[in-house]
Amino acid sequence: MKQIKVLGSGCTKCTKTAELIEKIALEQGAIVKVTKETDPQVIMAFGAMSTPAVVVNEQLVHSGSMPHTAQIKEWL
Amino acid sequence: MFEIFTQLADWLTYTVMNLTSESKVGDAVHFFIKDVTKIYALLVVMIYFIALLRASLNVERVRDFLTGKNRGVGYLLGSGFGAITPFCSCSSIPVFLGFTSAGIPLGITMSFLLTSPLINEVAVLLLLSLLGWKFTLLYVVIGMTVGILGGLFLDAIKAERWLRSFAAKALANGQKQINQSAINHTCSQMAFSERHTFAKDETVEIFGRVWKWVIIGVGLGAALHGFVPDGWIEQHLGDGQWWSVPAAVLLGIPLYSNATGVIPVMESLIVNGLPIGTTLAFCMSTVAASFPEFILLKQVMQWRLLATVFLMLLVSFTIVGWVFNAFSSFFMR
Numbered sequence: 040m041k042q043i044k045v046l047g048s049g050c051t052k053c054t055k056t057a058e059l060i061e062k063i064a065l066e067q068g069a070i071v072k073v074t075k076e077t078d079p080q081v082i083m084a085f086g087a088m089s090t091p092a093v094v095v096n097e098q099l100v101h102s103g104s105m106p107h108t109a110q111i112k113e114w115l
Numbered sequence: 116m117f118e119i120f121t122q123l124a125d126w127l128t129y130t131v132m133n134l135t136s137e138s139k140v141g142d143a144v145h146f147f148i149k150d151v152t153k154i155y156a157l158l159v160v161m162i163y164f165i166a167l168l169r170a171s172l173n174v175e176r177v178r179d180f181l182t183g184k185n186r187g188v189g190y191l192l193g194s195g196f197g198a199i200t201p202f203c204s205c206s207s208i209p210v211f212l213g214f215t216s217a218g219i220p221l222g223i224t225m226s227f228l229l230t231s232p233l234i235n236e237v238a239v240l241l242l243l244s245l246l247g248w249k250f251t252l253l254y255v256v257i258g259m260t261v262g263i264l265g266g267l268f269l270d271a272i273k274a275e276r277w278l279r280s281f282a283a284k285a286l287a288n289g290q291k292q293i294n295q296s297a298i299n300h301t302c303s304q305m306a307f308s309e310r311h312t313f314a315k316d317e318t319v320e321i322f323g324r325v326w327k328w329v330i331i332g333v334g335l336g337a338a339l340h341g342f343v344p345d346g347w348i349e350q351h352l353g354d355g356q357w358w359s360v361p362a363a364v365l366l367g368i369p370l371y372s373n374a375t376g377v378i379p380v381m382e383s384l385i386v387n388g389l390p391i392g393t394t395l396a397f398c399m400s401t402v403a404a405s406f407p408e409f410i411l412l413k414q415v416m417q418w419r420l421l422a423t424v425f426l427m428l429l430v431s432f433t434i435v436g437w438v439f440n441a442f443s444s445f446f447m448r
Contacts, residue, residue, distance in 0.1 A: 048206075048411065048414075079208045079209065079212055079414050079415060082209050083212040083213070083216060083285065084210065086213070087209055088178065088209050089173065089174050089209060090206050090209055090210075092209075100335055111341070
């Protein structure tokens with residue numbers, strides 16, 4: 040199962056990103072666990088400077104915007 | 116070039132809605148339609164083209180660029196990049212920590228963060244089209260000066276001792292590493308199609324965020340334009356009243372807007388005779404000194420530092436107001 044974390048301080052775009060990933064995962068039948076991470080210390084530890092950022096299995100894969108559907112499909 | 120918007124407003128107000136140009140309502144509605152359509156058209160076109168140009172500029176590159184720069188140019192560069200680098204205000208904390216953990220001094224980081232909400236490309240272009248180049252230049256210079264002096268001041272009082280402990284630790288670690296690791300500046304070339312996608316996304320996103328502010332801003336402007344008697348503002352809040360500047364700054368704190376929304380209001384305040392310094396003080400306070408943003412910074416700063424930064428902003432906006440009221444005749448003629 041893939042662990043996906045959405046990093047961000049709780050702004051609307053971060054919430055939307057998490058929802059979008061969950062929705063696409065459901066459509067594709069991928070089993071994932073999406074969590075939101077708002078702790079600035081953790082965000083700093085991943086080296087993300089602009090949010091929303093996405094971490095897949097502890098690896099930073101995206102930052103600075105809401106990811107596109109195509110990108111999300113690649114991660115799943 | 117902008118006549119088409121006046122014609123559109125003429126047609127909608129006087130023909131479709133059947134209002135007369137002599138009535139207050141007609142005047143206000145005409146002003147509203149003309150300004151909203153003009154600003155919307157400008158925004159869409161300009162955000163797209165500017166985004167196209169600066170598609171490859173992001174906070175990560177700015178951080179790499181600022182790392183290890185000496186303080187003298189650091190403040191200037193920090194403030195300059197703050198003006199041109201786009202980032203969502205919800206990213207302030209990660210940006211702050213990213214800069215800090217790269218060992219960039221607190222003052223330079225703050226120069227970046229303080230200038231950023233005050234100046235951005237949309238604000239500059241709106242100012243140019245509504246208030247002319249002299250005022251725009253003035254606004255940019257003041258915004259950057261506030262950022263630069265603010266950063267200098269915070270370093271001068273060694274404000275980094277009031278960071279939260281984990282942020283202070285990150286700063287110390289970062290400064291140790293600067294000398295050891297050379298940062299390689301990778302310049303990735305972007306294809307035009309990538310730039311286009313970025314610019315399109317930016318346009319949709321920024322427009323989606325600011326369109327309502329434009330309506331509110333211009334709506335307030337239209338109300339001032341149509342319903343506040345000519346000369347009223349000048350008489351009651353003119354140069355003579357020294358207290359009007361700090362009052363304007365205080366009034367700006369609970370009002371929170373971004374620069375895009377406040378510029379149409381600035382235009383009507385100035386046209387209605389509010390002194391330029393008072394207007395600047397009010398608008399800068401609305402844009403830069405907002406509670407929601409400051410509450411966010413609490414995550415990395417102790418109360419003491421937070422209060423210092425806040426007070427510093429209020430004092431500098433007040434000084435800006437007084438100085439420009441004193442010299443206003445020189446700047447606006």
